Amino acid sequence: MQIHLLSQEYLALSNQLDISVxxxxxxxxxxxxxxxxxxxxxxxxxxxxSGEGHLQINGETHRLQKGVMYILPSGLRFSYSCPDxxxxxxxxxxxLHEGRDLLQRHREFFTYPVEDETLVRLKALLTSASPAxxxxxxxxxxxxxxxxxxxxxxxESSGQRVAAPMQEILNFISDNLSARLTTDAIATRFxxxxxxxxxxxxxxxxxxxxxxxHTQLFIKAEHLLLxxxxxxxxxxxxxxxxxxxxxxxxxxxxxxxxxxxxxxVYLGQKDGDTSVIKHSR
Numbered sequence: 543m544q545i546h547l548l549s550q551e552y553l554a555l556s557n558q559l560d561i562s563v564x565x566x567x568x569x570x571x572x573x574x575x576x577x578x579x580x581x582x583x584x585x586x587x588x589x590x591x592s593g594e595g596h597l598q599i600n601g602e603t604h605r606l607q608k609g610v611m612y613i614l615p616s617g618l619r620f621s622y623s624c625p626d627x628x629x630x631x632x633x634x635x636x637x638l639h640e641g642r643d644l645l646q647r648h649r650e651f652f653t654y655p656v657e658d659e660t661l662v663r664l665k666a667l668l669t670s671a672s673p674a675x676x677x678x679x680x681x682x683x684x685x686x687x688x689x690x691x692x693x694x695x696x697x698e699s700s701g702q703r704v705a706a707p708m709q710e711i712l713n714f715i716s717d718n719l720s721a722r723l724t725t726d727a728i729a730t731r732f733x734x735x736x737x738x739x740x741x742x743x744x745x746x747x748x749x750x751x752x753x754x755x756h757t758q759l760f761i762k763a764e765h766l767l768l769x770x771x772x773x774x775x776x777x778x779x780x781x782x783x784x785x786x787x788x789x790x791x792x793x794x795x796x797x798x799x800x801x802x803x804x805x806x807v808y809l810g811q812k813d814g815d816t817s818v819i820k821h822s823r
Contacts, residue, residue: 559644559691561684563676564764565634566668571595576623583757583764583796584634585645586614587686589661593628597621599651606630613652613690615645616757617748631664633683636761637691642712643757644694646747652690707732708746711739712754719758720782721789725751760796763789767805774801 564584568591569575575595588595588606595606597614598621606612606628614620616636637644667679711732715723728751729739743751759781766777778789794800 560638561680561687562636562638563633563680563683564636564768566632566679568631568665568668569629571624571628571630573624573626575628576621577798578621579619580621580798581617581619582634582798583616583643583760584636585616585687586612587633587635587683588612588614589631589656589664591629591631591661593630594625595628595630596623596625597651598623600649604651609655609657611654611656611686613654613687615648615651615690616643617646617648618651620651631661631668635683635687637687639691639695642747643761644691646749646757648690648694652693654686654689656686708742711742715755715758719755719762721755721759721784722782723755760793763793763801764797764804767801777801 571593589611590606590608592608597604597606597612599618606622664679664682667675667682711728714728714731725736725739729736732739734742740750743749743754747754749757763777763781766772766780772780774790775786778786781789783789783792790800793804797804
């Protein structure tokens with residue numbers, strides 16, 4: 543008898559990777575579906591059932607068409623529009639690796655072929671009342687996302703992987719996350735200059751420390767808003783904002799709607815012709 547065990551490296555990688563489903567739904571869209579130059583703190587996945595939509599990325603227009611699945615990384619800036627009508631299945635997700643957003647640095651979108659049977663299965667899971675449906679959906683989405691994650695991880699392993707000192711800094715930010723946390727405070731804690739810290743963040747993550755903290759704050763804010771009974775004031779206080787009004791203003795700038803509106807839409811209520819279903823993380 544022979545037993546082959548997974549390597550420690552494999553187990554470590556599997557435990558470091560996670561997908562968090564913020565929002566899933568299907569929508570009957572028209573010409574009102576449009577937005578200019580957005581970049582939001584989650585990755586979008588689009589599956590077209592019928593009709594046509596347009597994405598404008600890096601000065602080029604791309605068609606959202608049936609038979610193709612689109613992954614728009616959280617760090618990507620893009621515009622979208624619908625010239626007539628569009629039926630679409632969509633998801634907003636976080637792809638996490640070692641507690642950070644794996645796709646945040648990626649500036650290109652991914653496309654993969656998808657069969658009609660897949661769309662049927664996705665919609666069935668979105669409308670299912672089975673308690674096992676969210677787990678099945680999450681596994682299905684991870685199957686779509688894994689090639690994109692693999693591409694980014696391979697790029698990192700070729701020389702851009704987060705080094706141990708930087709990972710220690712990211713862990714510190716995670717443990718002390720607050721709107722009051724500053725670049726200078728982090729630099730002092732790790733005995734490095736502010737300029738070196740700025741350079742290291744740009745090298746490894748493609749953002750400044752302030753931008754990274756801001757993104758992590760609103761990932762946590764989104765989680766608290768959708769998964770707890772905390773009030774806006776309680777969330778604001780927990781995340782270290784000066785008051786709930788400033789927190790709401792910052793949230794609106796990032797998510798294009800105020801927190802309570804975001805919560806009412808994304809917890810499964812109807813929003814115009816869009817059916818939204820939120821699944822657990």
